[in-house]
Amino acid sequence: MSDARMQVEIWSDINCPFCYLGVNQFLVGLGDFDHADDIEVIHRSFELDPSQPRGAAGDVVEHLAAKYGYTHEQAAQGELQIAEMAEGFGLPYVTSNRDFGDSFDMHRLVHLAAESGRAEDLLLAFFHANFGDERRLFGDRERWVEVAVGEGLDEAEVRAVLDDGERYAQAVRDDEQLARELNCQGVPYFVLDRHFVVAGAQTAEVFTDALRQGWERYTGVTST
Numbered sequence: 001m002s003d004a005r006m007q008v009e010i011w012s013d014i015n016c017p018f019c020y021l022g023v024n025q026f027l028v029g030l031g032d033f034d035h036a037d038d039i040e041v042i043h044r045s046f047e048l049d050p051s052q053p054r055g056a057a058g059d060v061v062e063h064l065a066a067k068y069g070y071t072h073e074q075a076a077q078g079e080l081q082i083a084e085m086a087e088g089f090g091l092p093y094v095t096s097n098r099d100f101g102d103s104f105d106m107h108r109l110v111h112l113a114a115e116s117g118r119a120e121d122l123l124l125a126f127f128h129a130n131f132g133d134e135r136r137l138f139g140d141r142e143r144w145v146e147v148a149v150g151e152g153l154d155e156a157e158v159r160a161v162l163d164d165g166e167r168y169a170q171a172v173r174d175d176e177q178l179a180r181e182l183n184c185q186g187v188p189y190f191v192l193d194r195h196f197v198v199a200g201a202q203t204a205e206v207f208t209d210a211l212r213q214g215w216e217r218y219t220g221v222t223s224t
Contacts, residue, residue, distance in 0.1 A: 005040040006218045008211075011179050011189040012123070013048045014103045014137075017082045020127040021089055022188035022201035029207030035215055043119045044175040045107040046187045054165070057101035057139030064100075085201070092132035101138030104172060109148050111168035112161050121151045193218050 010026065012019035030036050064075040079095045086093035106126050113122040125147050130137045137143055141162055148158045161167045182191060190198040190207070192214035198207065216222055 005038045006035075006193050006214060007040045007042060008193075008214075009042045009044055009191045011044045011046040011175070011184050011187050011191075013046045013187055014106050014123075014126045014130055015048045015100055016187055017086075017093070017131060018201040019188040020131045021082075021086060021091065022190075023123070023127070024091055025089060025202060025204045026188075026190060026207045028204035030211065032204065032208045033211045033215075035211075038215075039211065041120065043110060043114070043123050044178065045110065045172040046176060046179055046184070046189070047103055047107070047172075048187070050104075050176070052102040052104075054102055054104060055139050055141075057099050057136070060098045060100040086131070092128075094131060094134055097134065097136070098130070099136045099138045103138070104169075105141075105162060105165075106144055107172045107175075108161060108168040109144060109153075109158060111171045112157065113148070113151065113153055116153070118151055118153065122148060122153070125151050 008026075008030075010023060012023055030039060030041070033039070061072060061075045061079060064070060064078065065072050068075075070078070076095075079098075083093040083095045110119050110122050110126070113119045126137070126144075129135070129143065129147050135143065137147075144162070145155060145158050149155045179189065182189075182194075182197075184191075186199070188199070188201060190210070192198070192210060195217060196210055196214045198210045
């Protein structure tokens with residue numbers, strides 16, 4: 001085994017409620033793993049709907065109803081069911097007046113945050129702003145600035161990235177291309193050491209077990 005840490009790559013989108021649940025449960029599972037300090041977590045970009053125009057935003061229930069052919073009531077009920085799941089994981093989930101939209105610029109900001117080791121912090125903050133805060137998130141540049149600065153990013157740098165639509169844009173596209181190469185067709189998608197895959201919003205216990213399996217393969221040593 002080399003001295004490098006075992007990599008876990010996670011593809012997610014800020015629009016995705018199951019990413020919100022799954023990433024948080026992964027982190028709980030990682031906390032229960034004996035070799036957590038030897039794991040390098042890399043957060044990668046994925047857009048649920050890359051056809052969204054830059055800056056687009058709209059009501060999430062209306063979006064779900066149109067996309068899946070649901071009635072408004074069926075879409076709203078689906079949100080309530082996800083809220084119950086979130087409650088079971090100890091996570092807040094707003095079920096009314098929440099929005100859905102273009103996440104590309106927020107993904108670019110997560111890449112900016114990665115340069116100072118804050119990618120995970122910013123991603124979690126965007127998740128909370130989307131699912132746990134009654135204020136809307138999408139299409140609101142000032143809201144993105146507020147969230148990013150709240151996680152320690154420099155305001156001038158955040159605004160500079162948002163002003164230049166191509167900064168970190170290729171990094172987002174590269175993540176999405178890599179997802180396609182690895183046959184990732186939906187998120188959340190967890191890849192351990194480019195060998196084991198865990199898909200979907202699993203429980204913390206499932207993630208801890210997957211980490212043990214990945215670690216055993218990576219080190220050749222049975223984990224406890």
